Amino acid sequence: MSQFVENPAHLSKSRLKSDLVAHSVELPPVKSKKEVYVGLHLQHIGQKNAVDFSSDEEDQVQDVSDKEEDTEMPDPSGLTDDDLKAALLEHGVKAGPIVASTRALYEKKLRKLLQSNGHGCLNGVEKGVLYSDSEEEEENGEEEDRELGSEGEKEETVKQSDQAQQGSSQLTQEPVKDTVKNMFPNTDATTTGIYATRRRPIKGAAGRPVQYAYPDTPVSPTTLEKREVERRLVPIQIQILVFLIVTCLLYLIYVCVEDNSFGPSVALLDRFYQGSDTSIRTLSLDVNVGLQLARWEKTNNISLVIDHHQREELLSHFKEAIRIPTVSFSEKESNITALREFDKLLRKAFPTVFSSSLVRHELVANYSHLFSVQGSQPDLVPYLLLAHIDVVSASESDGWEAPPFSAKEIDGFIYGRGTIDDKSPLMGILQALEYLLIKGYAPRRGFYIGLGHDEEVSGYKGAMNIVRLLKQRSVQLSFVLDEGLAVLDGVISGLEGPAALIGISEKGSATVKLSVSMLPGHSSMPPSESSIGILAAAVKRLEENPMPRLFGHGPERGTFEHLAHKFGLPMKFIMSNLWLFAPLLGRVLERKPDTNAFVRTTTAVTMFNAGVKVNIIPALAEAYVNLRIHSAQSLQEVLDLIQSTVGDQRVKIELVNGFDPLPVSSADEKSFGFQIIKKTVLDIFPTVTVAPGICIGNTDSRHFKDLTNDIYRFAPVWFKPGDAQRFHGINERISKKNYEELIEFYFSLIQNCDIQKLPEPHSSVHEL
Known part of the structure; x- marks a missing residue:
């Protein structure tokens, strides 16, 4: 070019x-x-x-x-200050003082004016x-x-x-x-032969890219998409309103649950929902109500009528059993004389049981008993009723209203150690079998009755030997029923009517020994830390840092869900929606010792031993801690938590004994054992609500886990407020009426177990 x-x-x-x-x-x-x-x-x-x-x-x-x-x-830079000012004035600009700092500005202004005039x-x-x-x-x-x-x-x-x-x-x-x-006549030619049109000067954009904006029409995709999004979005005002309502509701629920107080507004809501109680129940699990409406298979249906003479006799035998102090002091020490005396009482009180051709009696480990009752249909899987003979120690000086082994009757109650744990179920089972055999009853389904003599000290001689004997005979059990939970009347705050809790599992247990060894010394020259001080600090850390709260991760959650329909608002709403309120309810339950046991693994310091003389610093200090392990934890996990909480290498931690929580038994509509027990409870106590639960204590039934998948812990003993403290405490008692109800319960249970299978549940009352 x-x-x-x-x-x-x-x-x-x-x-x-x-x-x-x-x-x-x-x-x-x-x-x-x-x-x-x-x-x-x-x-x-x-x-x-x-x-x-x-x-x-x-x-x-x-x-x-x-x-x-x-x-x-003309170049403005060559003008003097006066000429520059005059030139600006000619173009209509009145300039101010022209100095060094403003001259460049006026020169620039003059150049623009000259250019605008055609220069x-x-x-x-x-x-x-x-x-x-x-x-x-x-x-x-x-x-x-x-x-x-x-x-x-x-x-x-x-x-x-x-x-x-x-x-x-x-x-x-x-x-x-x-x-x-x-x-191309309008195209300029170049020396290179390339024709190019002249470019028009670019104006305005200064090289910026051109942006194209397409107008939105009512049917354009962007407009339709915006409308769809706006249609789905909830207005911000509604969101704020819902947030405030939920916040106020949660606060009201927390206050009501914490204080156990329900104001007029809550009562008004409760009355409002009474008319639609059926819809509220759909939020809870009214336990297998369909089975209660079903037609159960007919059995012998032998009724129990206790006359005055029989009543006096059964009460006499029961009181005599209470008077025998069958105390287990330790695993190696028991009241052998009392155990032998109790054996004689059983033979005297229940002669038909010991003489019937349908019943085989065996002594196990000298003092325990195994009764094998033959069924007419061997193809039906047998079951086991379990109880124990021994009791914990008791002393009148502890504050008893009556001597603990006197079986004294006060206001219709029989006082004495073992009236609840566990001689009332034991005597009730044998008394029911005695009455059935007298009436000529022959069971279809065979069953066993096991009576251990050392349950209070872990049952290693009694129950474990019964298990060993059954294993040798290759016995498999449909279910096991042992002591455990009871009928609670007025114990659970806010619950309408009594509730029968059937234990479907029990917490694990562990006894841990903490010890600190230091050099002994004289109290006149004490060291900076002593064995007692170090151990006391470790024990304090265990008490100040409880095990984690685990409410909702075990069978205790099912208890509240099954009882939800028997509560008023707001508890009905809370228990029906534990997926949301489980943390809140757990915080409330952990504030009381009796309900805290359902929430976590409990830690109890039970023994502390140290020192031999007031002026000698001891070399050894020991403490024993008893733990009841929640179903969601294991024994090893608890031991690891103790180690991390103590956090002191000078404290030696030893496991004395312990075991994991027991497996959870079935409690659905296909669970034979649970449904038989529930039906029997409702036959005897129609107003009672039945629910599964967890047993916080330990029983002999844990030794039978290899013989069955379903172990239940329940006895129809009624607990009023304050009665739970009588268990292993002072003034243990049972009413005469309640003892008769126990006999009636086992009398009906044995007959109900004769059915071959559970009925099909009915979904509606109108189907009957």
Whole structure:
């Protein structure tokens, strides 16, 4: 592409000669002066450049012309302060004092005024004009006229240059028809043969990319999508309102549960929902109500009628059993004389049981008993009723209202150690079997009755030997029923009516010994820390840091869900939605010792031994800690937590004995044992609500886990508020009426177990 030269006279002679040769111009004689070369350059090359410029080159030419025109415009920097002020005034600008700091500003202002008055152009347009979109159409018209004019001038220039070349070169050139020019008449040609249209100066955008905005119509995809999103969104006002309502409701529930107080508003809500109690029950698990509506298989249905003479006799035998102090002192020490005496009592009180051809009696480990009752249908899997003979120690000096082994009757209650744990179930089972055999009953389903003599000291001799004997005979059991939970009447705050809790599992147990050994010394020169102080600090850490709260992770959750429909608001709502309120209810339950046992693994420091004399620092200090392990934990996990909580290598931690929590037995509609027990409870106590539960104590039944999958812990002993403390405590007692109810319960249970299978549950009362 040709390069535009402002003035050939500024070029050297050699440069002029090379340009002429490049354009095939005949050179003058060698001794010609520079002016001759300049003339030829202007004649042959200067005119041709006017035609060969592309759109970019035209802009360069315009820039050069602009510079020439700019030279005609006076330079404000050369004016004095007064001249500059006068020049500004001529253009209508009244300037202030012109000093060094403001002079540059006024000079710039004057230049803009001069440009706006027509001095100088830039790119073919006035410099003072700012580009804008509003002026674009007018400028386009001017540029089109300007382009048409320039094309005409270019054509004339080309003709003149061609004539000049023909005259100088004396060569005859035939005219060449430019096909591209004919096709694109409005396009400028370049020396390279590339045709390019002249570019219009860019205005306004300063190189920014053009953004296209498409208008949104009612049916455009973006509009429809926005409408769909807006339709699904909940207005922010509604969200805030719901948040406030839920917050207030949770606060009200927390206050009511914490204080056990239910205000008028809660009572009003409760009355409102009484009319739709059925809908509320759908939120809870009203335990297998369909089975209670079903038609159960008929059995012998022998009724029990106890006359006055029989009542006096059974109460006499029971009181005699209480008077025998069958105390287990330790695993190695028991009241052997009392155990032998108790054996004689059993044979005297229940002669039919010991003499019947249907019953096989065996002594196990000298003092325990196993009764095998033969069934008429051997294909039916047998079950086991379990109880124990021994009791814990008791002393009248502890505060008993009556001597603990006197069986004294006060206000219809029989007082004495073992009236609850566990001689009332033991005597009740044998008394029920005695009455059935007297009436000529022959069971379809065989069963066993096991009576251990050392349950209070873990049952390693009694119950474990019974298990060993049954294993030798390859016995498998349908279920086992042992002592454990009871009928609670008024014990659970807010519960409408009594509840019978059937234990489907029991907590694990562990006895841990903590000890610290230090050098002994005299009290006159005590060390900074003693064995007693170190051990006391470790025990304090255990008490101040209880085991984690695990409510909702074990069978205790099912207890509250099954009882939910028997509570008023807000407890009904809370217990029906434990997926949300389990943490809240757990915090409330852990505040009381009797309910805290359902929430976590409990830690109890039971013994602390140290010191031999008041002026001697002991070398050894020992403490014993008893733990009842929650179903969601294991023995090893508890030991690890004790180790981390104590956090002192000087404290030695030893496991004396322990075992994991027992497996959870079934409690659904297909659970034979649970449903038989439940039906029997409702037959005897129609107003009672039945629910599964967890037994926080330990029983002999844990030894039978290899013989069955289902172990239940329940005896129909009624507990009023405060009666739970009588268990292993002072003033243990049972009412005469309740003891008769125990006999009736086992009398009915044995007959109910004769069915071959559970009935199909009914979903509606109308099906009956």
